[in-house]
Amino acid sequence: MITLHHCPQTRSMRTLWLLHELGVEFQLRSYPFDRTLREPEFLSLSPAGRVPALEIDGERMFETGAITEYLCERFSPDGLGRSPGSPDRMSWLVWLHFAETVSQHTAALTQQHVALYEDDMRSPIVMKLEAARVAKCYAAIEARLQTPIESRDHLLTSGFSAVDISVGQAVYMARHFVALDDFPATAAWYDRITARSGFEAALPDGDGIYDRAFYAPWPVD
Template sequence: MLIVHHLQRSQSDRIVWLCEELGLNYELRTYKRSPFLSPPELQALHPTKAAPIIQDGAITLGESGAITEYILTKYGDGRLSIAATAPNYADYLYFLHFANGYFQPALMRYGLVLKAGISDEVLNAKLARRGMQQSLQILEDRLRGNTWLAGEEFTAADVMVVTTLTTMRLFVPYSLQGYEAIMAYLGRVVEREAYRRALEKGDPGLEPVVGGGGGEGLCI
């Protein structure tokens, strides 16, 4: 059986959600932070020492993007992905990798600048803010004319991106005020039954961070 190792309040919520969307039969093992990092028993499973991690028979795999592609290929039966022959295949592929390839690194750079208290006049701070603004604007522009990131069909690209718009804001607060299309998109996300089930199973009691406010870091 597929085993999903999920660190609560982390990007591994993507994998729990993905499994729920696909209706897979899987075993979920949850872990609390210790106090901020993965606990020792989770770290021992993989060289990355971080969630998500899955086990499938003799296979142990880390990295949320790789795990997502593994599950889609082995268990998806074409669901939550776009065929290479479809006109929106490139859009799907771009946003499937957008979170880990561009958006999340930009968020981490922005968070480091905020934590260090670097003035907005410093070049690194300007670049960090610009990266966040560009990330959000790319999503805003895409969602103004599309229900989901790949088009009118919900896909794994949405599963990958939403975590950076929600869970990661627990660690690097930023505002979505002014990004009306993104806010409407998150409203559609929280209406999905599989999303609510994933939260209840993986992070019981955690309210999804889908509001517009963001504390100290305002990216508007």
Template structure:
């Protein structure tokens, strides 16, 4: 039994996308991004009140990077992992976990732009700093792309980083990074990616939340 606990436009999208790419049977439970995550019965599965949570093989896994590693090892025929000894193994692991580096800045910007409802609660300085830090992470992806994908062929690394870039695109203009933009266009054309997108409204009310100027 595989069961994914998911909220639209959060890190759990990368786990959902990966499951769709692997083509395995699973149950999907979708939650609103609100206090429901901090209440029973979900709280017993994940006391932090966050997503994703994956139930599989009698285990409960909370971290998206660990979920990616486990699923790729559990379903090796999907070809989305890289085995120990593979030339791409170290780079695959690095990209899988670099997705979280991108996401930490996106999360900070989401809090400032979306979760804090009143302008007086927000910090223009934090917005500027986090947007610049986020852009630096995208610069690493830009520099790392030497072919069509992050590695020699499409893998879970593209899924993890691709989902993080999807979120980052709400705060930084991706057109500033031409190789990244071409790569992301290829990812967006994948049926599994489109299937993992929210079917209705998500967290964001607009496509781009530009950082506030520091002189406001």
């Protein structure tokens, strides 16, 4: 049996989307994004007190990329995954881990805009730098989707895979701070993958981390 430990609008949404796409049976345990994750019971699942945590066949996993790689190898090695020897294996691994590059900058922006309640705690310099780094990530996705001359529908030439889920979920979070207006290929790809029922099923049912769709740069110039 599989149990996913999840907080809405966090990296564990990536695993939730993947599980829906895999079509495997699983249980979902949702938590508020608070000190519950620091309780001994949860730390026994994820020692850093972070989500996702996954229980599977009596074993416990944490770290989103590792969970994605394991689930794909076990349940969909050449569907949502790309097995060793596949022409797209190298690209699959690169884009799987690139999702974390996007997420680390979004996490910094989430801290600045959401977690720090007082204006004097926030740093306009950090906000500006991290937003610029997210835009650089968008530019990397844009270049990938427009290369070669004939554009791709997905990040891999061979079609939709778990890396579209991983990077797509990272972009879902990042769009709360940096719009896709200057990246048309990325925007079209994002619209395409988020029209999938797996994405819809992974969206928060109620409260998440964000209380608005977009957080404007602060302070306003």
